[in-house]
Amino acid sequence: MTGMKLSDIPAWKNLARHADIISRPEKHLKHLLKEKDRLINFSLNGAGIFYDFSRQRLDHRVMDLLFELAESCGLKQKFIAMVRGEKINTTENRAALHTAARNFLENPIFVDGKDVMPEIRRVRDDIKLFASKVHAGKITGSTGKPFKHVVVIGIGGSYLGTEFVAQALDPLADKNIEIMFLSNVDINNFGSIASTIDPETTLWIVISKSYTTAETMANTKQAYAFMTEKGLDPGQHFITVTSMGSPGDDPSNPVLSSFHMFDFIGGRYSVTSAVGGVPLSLYLGYERFEHFLKGAQDMDLHAQDSPVEENIPLIAALISIWNNNFLGYPAHAIIPYASPLSKLAAHIQQLNMESNGKSVTQKGEPLDEPSGNIIFGEPGTNAQHSFFQLAHQGRPFPIDFIGVINPHFKQYKSQSKGVTNHQELWSNLIAQPQALAMGKEDENSAKSFSGNRPSSTLILNDLSPGNIGRLLSFYEAKTVFEAFVWNINPFDQFGVELGKTLATNIRKQMVIKNQSSEHLFNDVDPITRFYLETLFSGK
C-alpha cells in the first residue's frame, strides 16, 4: 500500500462505484431501516461501549468493501506498530505512545532500545504521591494554607483534554479543590481568573513540553508577578509538567515539583500522561485518574486485539472515510446527550482536526483525496434548539449521538409530562437519529423532511472515570485509524508553523515600538502596518 494512491486501491474504486448505488432512492435510510435485523447487523458491543451504526448510509456490501480497504491499508498492523513503539511519526522521527501512558501490563515497550515503561510508572507514582500530600495538607502554599484552587496554565493539547475530563467527572470532585484553565494569552483570561482566586491557596500548574510556548510563558510571567506582588513565594505555588531538561525543569528556577512529559506523546494525545494526570489527580484524587487510565487501556486493547469486523473505533473510522470521501460530507458533529460531556466536542475538534487536517501523505506526496473533517458539536438537547434546523432541512452532516444510561444525579425525581428529566432527555436521544434518517413528507413543503441523514449512536452505561477513559480512547483510536487509511501522519502539526513565524516578525515590531515610541513600522506590508498602528492607537 505504501506509495500507492488511494484511488488506485481496488476497494477504494469499488467503494466509489457503490456510493452511486447508495445514493439511489431505494437505498434511502427509510428503506434500509426496514430491513430485518438492521440494528443487530449494524451495531457492536465492545470495551464497555455500544456502537450503533444502523443509521449510517451503508449496507453489507459497503461494509465488506470497507473491511477490504482496512486490510489493504494495513490498519491493524499500523495500530499494533504504534502501540509497540515503532517510530510511526516519521516526519519528526518519533514513536507515538499515548497508549503506553495507560499501560498497566507488565510488558516492556522499547524506544531506541530502552524500555519506556519504568519512567512512565515513575511519573504516575510521582503524581500519586504529590496529590496525596496536597490532599493531606502536607504540601501547602507559602503561608501554610492548604491549596484550594488549581490553575492550569497551558494551551491546546496541554488543557483541552483535561478540561473535558474534569468537566465530565465534576460531580465526583470531593477534594475541596477548584480547577481553572488559563489558556488564552488574552489578558482578559488572566484577569478574570486573578479576580476569582485566593492567591494564598492557589497552585499554578504550568504545562508545556518545550516550556517555550509563547502563550504559556506570557501567562506564567503574569502569574509569577501577581503572586510576588501579593507577597507570596512563587516557588511554593508553582509546579511544572514539562520535558526533562526543559527551562521548566531547571533547578535554578525553583518550583514545588516538576513532572515529566515524553517526546513520544503529542499534546493532543496527552491527557492520559502527566499533562492530565497532575491536574486531574489533584482535582479528583489519583485513584479516579487511574480508573480513567484503565478505561482508556480497555479500549486500547479492544482496538488492538479485536478483528476488523468487531473493532469499534476502526469501524467508526471506516465510516468516517465513507462519509467524507465517498458520500461527500465535509463536516461531522458530536452531540452527547449528557451535559457533563459539554467539552467533548472541543477536545475531539482539536484531536481530530489537528491530526488529520493534512495535505500530504506520510511520504510527502500530495493527497489525491481530501483528508480531515470539520468537527463541531454541543450537548443535546441544547443542539436541537440551536443548529438542528440545518441538520434536518439544510446541508446534511453526519452525527455521533452519545447516550448515557445512568446519569450522575439520581436524587431529583420530579416528573414533567409523566417522565423524569433523564427520560425526557432520552426521548429526544431516541427520536433525533430516527427523524434525521426517516424524514417525512408533507403537503406543505416548508414542513417536509428529506431524511436520509446519517448518524451513529454510542451508549455508555454511566459517566464513571473508566467510561470517560473508554470514550477518550475510542476517539483517539478512531482518529489514528482514519489517518492510517489516508496514509497521513496524524502526529505532526507543521500547519501551525507559518502563523508562528509571522507572529514572531510582528512581535519584533512591537518590541521596537515599546522601546521607542517614534518607530513607524515602515518595514512591514501596508496591511500589517495598519493593524500595528491600530493596536498602538489604544488608550
Added chain:
Amino acid sequence: MTGMKLSDIPAWKNLARHADIISRPEKHLKHLLKEKDRLINFSLNGAGIFYDFSRQRLDHRVMDLLFELAESCGLKQKFIAMVRGEKINTTENRAALHTAARNFLENPIFVDGKDVMPEIRRVRDDIKLFASKVHAGKITGSTGKPFKHVVVIGIGGSYLGTEFVAQALDPLADKNIEIMFLSNVDINNFGSIASTIDPETTLWIVISKSYTTAETMANTKQAYAFMTEKGLDPGQHFITVTSMGSPGDDPSNPVLSSFHMFDFIGGRYSVTSAVGGVPLSLYLGYERFEHFLKGAQDMDLHAQDSPVEENIPLIAALISIWNNNFLGYPAHAIIPYASPLSKLAAHIQQLNMESNGKSVTQKGEPLDEPSGNIIFGEPGTNAQHSFFQLAHQGRPFPIDFIGVINPHFKQYKSQSKGVTNHQELWSNLIAQPQALAMGKEDENSAKSFSGNRPSSTLILNDLSPGNIGRLLSFYEAKTVFEAFVWNINPFDQFGVELGKTLATNIRKQMVIKNQSSEHLFNDVDPITRFYLETLFSGK
C-alpha cells in the same frame, strides 16, 4: 425577483462565471494582496466597527456583481420592510421586529394597525424598575435575604444570546449577583447548579414564549420541587419571561413578576428583548443593558440607512454567499481574539444555522442553490492550538477574525518576549489572516502552505456594552441579508418539528412504562424498542 430562480438572475450567472476566473493562479490571494490600496479598497468603517475584507478571494468585478445581486434581490428594501413591521415571516404570518426592541426613536411601528412601541417601552420600564428594586434589596427571597444567584431556565434562543452577552461583559458585573444557565433537560445540568447555589438567595427566571417548551417545563418543575423541599416559597423566588396570557403569565400560578415577549420577535433574535433584558439587567444593571441596546440600534440604523456599497453587514452577507455558493465553502468559523467573546460562536451558530438552514424558498419552492452554512469557532489564540492545522493545510474554510483594541483588564503589565499579553494576542491576530492568505512554499512538502484561504477581520475599539450590541446586531443583520439573497424565510424553524413529534411518541411509551413496569414496547419499531429497553435497564 420573487419566484425567479437564483440561477436565472443575471448577476448570479456572471458571478458563477467570475468564480472560475478568481480560481486561476494569478488571482491567488498572495497576488491580490500586492495590489495598491488593497486594504483601503476592501475595508469599511461604520457604526463603530472596522470591517476588513481585503483577505477575501474577490476583486472589484466580484464586488460590483455582488452589489448588482443585492439590487436584484432587493436586500435594502426587504430590510426596511422588516424594520417597519411588515409580515415578512410569511410562513407564520408574523412581523420580525427584533430591531424594535432596541428602538429609542420616537417613531411608531405598526403591526396589524397597532403601534407596538408603547408596549416595548413599558416592558423596558418594568425591567428597569424590577432590577433596581432587586439591587436595592427591596425585592428579596422568601426569607428576606437579597438575591445573589440568578438561574436562567431556558433553552436555545432563550439563553444563548444572554449567555454570550453576560460572558462578554462579565468584568462589569458589579451587582453582587452570579448568573447561571439551566438549559439542558439533562438532570446533570440541574444537579450541578443545585449543588452550587444557596436556595435562599436564588432567583429563577423561567424564559419560554409559549411556556410549554418541554425542557424548560421539566427544569422548572425540578426547581419548584427543590425550593419547596428547602422550605422556601417558590412564588417569591421565580419570575417569568413569556407571552402575555401564556401558562407562565397566569395569576393563579403566582410568581414575583412576569415580563412579556412578543410573537414578532423570534427566540434566536430575542436577546435585546425581555429575554436578555431581565437577566442582563439583574446581572449588570439596567443602564448597561440600555447601552447594549443602543449599540445594537446604532448598527441597525447603519444596516438600514447605508448605501449597499458602504453597508457592513450587507457586504458581509454578500461575501458569505460568494464563499458559500460560488467558491464552494460549506462552513465558516468565527474566531474572536478576545476570551470574553468565547460564547459568540455558539450564539451565532444558532442564529445563523437555525435561520438559514432551509430547503425551500419563501414561496415553498425547492432551493436551486444550497442555503446555510456550518458555523463554528473558538477564541484565538486557543483555536490556533486546536483546529488551525486543518485551516492552514487541510480543507479550507472562511474565517471571521475579531480583534479588540482595548481589553477589559489593563492593570497587568508583565512582558514576555518584550511584549504584553495583549500585544502577543495581536501579533497572532495580525499574523493568522496573512499566513492563511499568503501561504508559503517549502522544499519539504509537509511544511508547504498553499495559502489562498479567505478571511475577514472585524475590529472593535473595546468590549463596552455598546460594542457588544453592535457586534450582535451586525451578525443578526448579516444573517437576514443572507436569507434575503437566498429568498428563504429566516424566521421560522419547522425543521425542528419532526424530532419533537417523534419524541412525544417515545415519551408516551415511557409514561406507560412508568405506570406499568410490565409494558413491553411492542408497538414501536425494533430500534426504538431496543433503546427504550436499554434506558429502563438502568440501575
